[in-house]
Amino acid sequence: MGRALWGLHMSNAHGTAPIDQGYITIGWPNMGDLTKLAATREAFKERFKQVDTVAKEGAVPVKAGVLYRFAHEMQVGDLVAYPSKLDRMIHIGRITGDYQFRPDAPNRCPHRREVEWIKHVPRSEFSQSALHEIGSAITLFSISNNTEEFMATLAGEATGANDVDDESVEEVSTQVEESTEDFIIKRLKSKLTSYEFEKFVAHLLTRMGFFARVTSQSADGGIDIIAHKDELGFEPPIIKVQCKQTLETVGRPKVQELHGAIETGEHGLFVTLGTYTNDARTFERGKPNLRLIDGPGLVDMIYNHYERFEPRYQMLLPLKRTYIPGPSISAAE
Incomplete structure (x- = not known):
């Protein structure tokens, strides 16, 4: 059976030292010498919970699992691929040393293994x-899904990875979009109270050019925000x-309840982080003065007006403008 192929991320703070000096390293110094722990995942999880008392329950097995793999599952002779953000290269090497604990190592990364770096390949040589x-x-x-490509690259064989695969590009782009959407929705759900969420929506409306005020929590009659075009609130709609x-x-x-509170000449807007049933959407289509905004729709509105958000809301949703591959556009279009 062939040797395992591992992927590893290291902090940019190390610079080129891992490549120049032939090693890989990871952090979590408070874990101490990993050889002092029983060689079981449970022992590593218990130790991790002791040294990181604020770690979320779901994160413990993931992070403890990284340490366990580094100390016990990695073997001399295994291959490792390290994607460096410093030089945009993927460095591929062979592990030559057992686990070492170096408490005086720089950048608070005491867990180390020696590596013989074999190949340094530009990212552009790999498929999406x-x-x-x-x-x-x-x-x-x-690394399990693209092992053959990494092995072929290591052997100096052509992989055809330079040919742009439109389907792969579209898949990666979709995954980035979905991950960002999930991040925004989860933040709005977990980091705000329901009343703070109402104030966030009101802030979004002000950035869209409306005057908006949040109603009293105790007696809002099912209406959370009143928005209008003029400062005094007399000008329709x-x-x-x-x-x-x-x-x-x-x-x-629920949608009908909102529509029932709308008087002649007024409009209704329902905003949720979730979705709507088909019946709710059918009802909306029959009411020209009613609009339903679901989670993805809210995210789109946030994208459109994010740059004008107050700093507190940009801190709540730390986003960076970037470009990702999109669908091809023909010359005729």
Whole structure:
């Protein structure tokens, strides 16, 4: 059976030292010498919970698993691929040493293994699929889906990876978009109270050119925000907004309740982090003065007006403008 192929991320703070000096290293210095722990995942998880008391429950097995793999599952002779952000190269090497604990190591990364670096390959030489796999959010992981491509690259064989695969590009782009959308929705759900969410929506409306005020929490009659075009609120249209900080599906009855609170000449806006049933959407289509905004729709509105957000909301949703591959546009278009 062939040797394992690992992917590893290291901090930019190391500079070129790992390549120049022939090693790989990871952090979590408070874990101490990993050889002092029982060689079981449970022992590593228990130790991790002791040294990181604020770690979320779901993160413990992931991070403890990285340390366990580095100390026990990695073997001399295994291959490792390190994507460096400093030089945009993927460095491929062979592990030549057992686990070492170096408490005086720089950058608070005392866990180390010696590596013989064999090949240094530009990222552009790899397919989008391989780049996506090597871009894992986990520090140490097994490369399994694109092993043949990495092995062919190591052997100096042509892989055809320079040919742009439109389907792979579109898949990666979609994954980036979906991940960002998930991040925004989860933040709005977990970092705000329901009342703070209403204030966030009101802030978004002000950035869209409306004057908006959040109604009293105790007696809002199902209306959370009143929005209008003029400062005094006399100029139509008057928009009554209901906010639901839920990830669940909103049905037609809730939508009808909002519409029932709308008077002649007014408009209704329902905003949720979740989705709507087909019945609710059908009801919306029959009411020209009603608009339903779901989670993805809210994210699109945030994108359009994000640069004008107050700093506190940009801190809540730290986003960076970037470009990702999109669908091809023909000359005729």
